[in-house]
Amino acid sequence: MTKVELDKLRAGSKLDGLVSQDVMGVDPIKVCEYFNDSDHDELHCSLPGYSTDMTSAMTLLDELRKKGHRVLINIDDAGFHLRRVAFVHHDGIKDEKNYTCDMPLWTAKKLSELPKAICLAALKLVYEAEQDK
């Protein structure tokens, strides 16, 4: 899924389903009535509201960390910026306490949009990691 396609996703059960499947590793088809209802484009299930609830969204950061990805959240006048954290290497050895942010992932303009931004950043990280394999 490209960034343009990710951009089109709205906060809601479809995005929650994608995140459940591709980030959390849970098969939404097993817990939902329909994965992609063509009439409503929504899921009919009780997945965590990753894209709308901050507490649920933050669990994605925990899961990403388990997978070896880290996301920094920085706040300024423009909003909430999510950035990928990269290690710094010294003489070929990864230095755990020295790292930089090397890639902007997503920005939320308002706090209410932050859960969705975390979801999209998580998907972007996971998809890019798959491409790198």
Place this chain on the structure above:
Amino acid sequence: MNSADIDKLQAGDELDRLVAEKVMGWTYFRGPITIRGSRSLDSWQDKKQKWAAPATWSPSKDRAAAFEVAVKLRLTILPTSWNTWIVFREEFTGNVSIANGKPKPFQVEAEDLPVAICKSALKHATRGEA
């Protein structure tokens, strides 16, 4: 209250109260006691004496509440690969690095993100206090 005092605090009522009062600038409003004796009308009020949060507001345990604190102080949140969270306050210049032995302003590291946010915010709010 100094930085060492803050480091000793644990998640719970005391940390929640300190954050509400010193960081958010709220005061505790004791609502009228109901017939059944519960204090369901208690709340936190802002400086304009408007309702700000329920009495049960707990930024040291609830991530959503902790994020309200992080937003107010514009804290930066960084997960480490050793299962802790580092929270600090710094103007972002496009590239952040954590240098070994050189902590950022009001930097706190903790296993629980809400605790790290609360302590970092409290250190910022009480800077200069003996």
